[in-house]
Amino acid sequence: MSHGGAWETVDAPERPARWPATLKVWALGMAAGTLGALPHALRAYAHEPRDFFFKLALELVPYSAWALLGPLVLAVFQRVPLEGPELGRRLGVLLVAGAGFAQLHVLLLAPAMAVLQQWSARGVSFLAGLRDLLLARGAIGYFEYLLFLAAWVALRAARRARERELAESRLAVQLAETRLRALRAQLDPHFLFNTLNAVTGLVRQQRNPEAVEALVELGHLLRASLEGRGDHEVPLEEELELVRRYLGIEQLRFGGRLEVRLEPEPGTLRARVPSLILQPLVENAIKHGTARRAGRGHILVRSVRAGDVLRLEVRDDGPGLRAGGAGGTGIGVANTRDRIRQRYGSPYGLTLEDLPEGGVLARVELPFVEARKDMTDEEVRSRA
Numbered sequence: 001m002s003h004g005g006a007w008e009t010v011d012a013p014e015r016p017a018r019w020p021a022t023l024k025v026w027a028l029g030m031a032a033g034t035l036g037a038l039p040h041a042l043r044a045y046a047h048e049p050r051d052f053f054f055k056l057a058l059e060l061v062p063y064s065a066w067a068l069l070g071p072l073v074l075a076v077f078q079r080v081p082l083e084g085p086e087l088g089r090r091l092g093v094l095l096v097a098g099a100g101f102a103q104l105h106v107l108l109l110a111p112a113m114a115v116l117q118q119w120s121a122r123g124v125s126f127l128a129g130l131r132d133l134l135l136a137r138g139a140i141g142y143f144e145y146l147l148f149l150a151a152w153v154a155l156r157a158a159r160r161a162r163e164r165e166l167a168e169s170r171l172a173v174q175l176a177e178t179r180l181r182a183l184r185a186q187l188d189p190h191f192l193f194n195t196l197n198a199v200t201g202l203v204r205q206q207r208n209p210e211a212v213e214a215l216v217e218l219g220h221l222l223r224a225s226l227e228g229r230g231d232h233e234v235p236l237e238e239e240l241e242l243v244r245r246y247l248g249i250e251q252l253r254f255g256g257r258l259e260v261r262l263e264p265e266p267g268t269l270r271a272r273v274p275s276l277i278l279q280p281l282v283e284n285a286i287k288h289g290t291a292r293r294a295g296r297g298h299i300l301v302r303s304v305r306a307g308d309v310l311r312l313e314v315r316d317d318g319p320g321l322r323a324g325g326a327g328g329t330g331i332g333v334a335n336t337r338d339r340i341r342q343r344y345g346s347p348y349g350l351t352l353e354d355l356p357e358g359g360v361l362a363r364v365e366l367p368f369v370e371a372r373k374d375m376t377d378e379e380v381r382s383r384a
Contacts (some may be wrong), residue, residue, distance in 0.1 A: 058116055062137065065108040066144065067091040073101060079151045095148060102141035106134050149251070167342065171232050174339055178276050198252045214252050221245045232343070235371045236303060236310075237269040243278050243301060250286055255298070258290050271303070271310050272369045274339055280332030281314040281350075281362045289318025289359060309348075310368040317359035321352060333362075340366065 002192045066073075076097055080090050110130045114120070117131040202211035223243070241264060247260045282301065289298030300315040348365050355361050 002008030025112065041254060045290075058113075061112045061116065062105075062109055062113075062141075062144075065105050066148075068108060069105060071272075073148060074152070077149065081156070082153055083156070098142055098149070101145050102138055103134070105141045105145075106130070106137050107265040108136065117263065171339070171343060174335070174342075175232060175275060178280075178335060178339070198255075202252075210252075211345070214249065216246050217245050233272040233371075234275045235269065236264065236271045236273050236312075239273050239275070240264060240269075240279055240301070240303075242276070243282055244328065246279060246282065247299065250290075254290060257293070257296050258286070259296060259298045261298075261300045261302075263300065265302075265304050268303040268305050268310060268368075270370050272310070272371045273303070273310070273366060274343065277336060277339070277364060278312060278314065280336055281364070284332055284362065285314050285316035285318070285360070292318050305368055308368050310366045312364040314362040315355065315359060317355075317357075320354040320358060320360055322354055336364070340364065 069322065076094070080088055080093050080097075082094070088313070107130075110126070110133055113133060114126060117129075119126065124132075170182050179329055197212050199211045202214065244262060247258075247262075251260060278301065285299050286297075290299065297319050298315075300313070302313050302315075304311050304313075333350065333352070340349050344367055348367065350364050352360060352361065352362050
């Protein structure tokens, strides 16, 4: 900064150009080869203490040939990964390719070995030396290729494990954000005012048991938001219990204007679903459906199983999407779509559509995974 207080522009030093990927692979291969060749050269020198660098060169030449082939070998590994469908066929392709790489390795090795071992001076033709080298190094080269393949598979598995850990971290953050959004919606001053006002009305009408029940439901709902277990997935019956408590308070708020039906198929109650997956959709249905009707509004929450797919549906009879009712780009809807996409991928997700008789249908499709009491999150992910 200058004395006058103005910021001076300073040219940032130019960063050195990054090495090409091929050169980097070759350099790493040579470094590893040197470490591998050095013990053999020292052992040979201890047995015959002369010409150490010649002995080192003899040991280093095979590794140098593999270093030259390294970029091509890695390109094949990336092209035919050992994961996903048709694993057996992919493994067969890599094993066959290994035989070709072992022979190519010998061809690259032959000229250097012909010079170092002086084939011509010893009366050995190049073809005869190549044949002997192929017999001596072919099986060893193939074994070295298998070692490279095993190292590559191990590195890929470690990278996938790190990616899964990062994905789990992102899911944990999203779950925390969802709980906070649900809590903020429930702590909305207008919502609390209406709820407490309804409780006051019940007390004035001497309907004290109902007033106490309403306060208990509100306490349970807020406690569930604050003291969630932190699981990414919960049994559907637990999620429906949270929805039931929330809708019970909303029925108190709207009185006879809100009719609610929960219709889960019995066989779906133990299905694993993302925590707090239904509540944003129910809130959306009330806000954009029931709250916009002059007469009685209806909310239907149901679950069905279709093969290996679990379908969760939230229906309302409000004005609908085309009439300016429920939107599909709000925070709750967008968050629900993102959570499903990140955890399960396609073809699962959330859709909103207008119903022919009026209202909106929000449909969530998830993989059907039935929960055991002792099932861990890792088992759920493997089955999903």
